[in-house]
Amino acid sequence: MKKEQIQEYTLRISNANRTGIITVLFDALGTYVKEGMDAEGYERLKDSLRNATRIVYELEGALDMDREISANLWQIYDFWGRFLEMAIIKNSKEGLDRIYDMIISMADTFRELEKKDDSPVLMKNAEQVYAGLTYGRDDVNTYGETSLGGRGFFV
DSSP, rough: HHHHHHHHHHHHHHTHHHHHHHHHHHHHHHHHHHHHHOOOOOHHHOOOOOOOOHHHHHHTTEEEEEEEEHHHHHHHHHHHHHHHHHHHHTTOTTTTHHHHHHHHHHHHHHHHHHHOOOOOOSSSSSSEEEEEEOOOOEEEEEEOOOOOOOOOOOO
């Protein structure tokens, strides 16, 4: 994953509510699977898919198993995790495109849920980031400001 993507995901997480964090995880998962699909050489494939697998395990851990839908989601996540692990073991990209499509579809679903979720931002004391009207060579300049005293996050 490129440095810019990591910064984008970090910014999104710091300003996300419950559903927003799950959406960011799906986006990162899709990025790693896509990198695996495009990887040349076993080491790059393994690294990308190992990172994707870690995110799948994080998604499994985020489930509230007291809810009925969680069992269904767990089965999907378990399938993805096993599939990605087998792709690493077999050094195979076969079927990654189908997994990628499933991840993107699930991400789109959670994006819709995120629009309806009015829960508060989870990270307190995070920097407030403003995008200015001044532009850098490659992108819009951003400015961070912590209005609360001190640094650190309260979750």
